[in-house]
Amino acid sequence: MSQIVHAVVLHRFDAPPERVFDACLDPAWVGRWMLGPHGRDQRVVGLKLDARVGGKFSFVINRHGTEIDHLGEYLAIDRPQLLAFTWATRDRLQNAARVIIEIAPRGSGCEVKLTHVMGAHWSAQVDEAAAAWSKMLDALEQVIAGKDVAVHAGNEVSLP
Numbered sequence: 001m002s003q004i005v006h007a008v009v010l011h012r013f014d015a016p017p018e019r020v021f022d023a024c025l026d027p028a029w030v031g032r033w034m035l036g037p038h039g040r041d042q043r044v045v046g047l048k049l050d051a052r053v054g055g056k057f058s059f060v061i062n063r064h065g066t067e068i069d070h071l072g073e074y075l076a077i078d079r080p081q082l083l084a085f086t087w088a089t090r091d092r093l094q095n096a097a098r099v100i101i102e103i104a105p106r107g108s109g110c111e112v113k114l115t116h117v118m119g120a121h122w123s124a125q126v127d128e129a130a131a132a133w134s135k136m137l138d139a140l141e142q143v144i145a146g147k148d149v150a151v152h153a154g155n156e157v158s159l160p
Helices: 017-023 027-033 090-095 120-144
Strands: 004-013 042-049 056-063 066-078 082-089 097-106 109-119
Touching: 004 120, 017 027, 017 097, 017 109, 017 120, 027 042, 027 120, 066 090, 066 097, 082 090, 109 120
Parallel strands: none
Antiparallel strands: 004 109, 042 056, 056 066, 066 082, 082 097, 097 109
């Protein structure tokens, strides 16, 4: 059995679990928090997702003139507490990872535990992966609170 490594991020939200969960499966929301320019010079080119177990997604961004297609398949969808999917780029499909998002109610809000499960060959990038997911969850918090800017103004976004 091959070795694996985990990047784990915890984040508290002042929003109900259902709202956070739904923002993970709605293409318009995904484009605003997961793929928008928060911390990176990139723009969304196209978003397609089939939000069901066994459904697939394709999130295409343009970063510095290069198109990157993030691909995956939904492994578990249990609203509002669990979402799991594979995660890879088109050029590295053989190195697909898994992402598990667990959402637990906490008072009037919730806590998200995101675990990125990768092969041991990614061990040098665990901290980088955790930092990237942390930035994305920070961006999600801003989007849910309505504090983000219109990140897709002028961009072509293909929605299913």
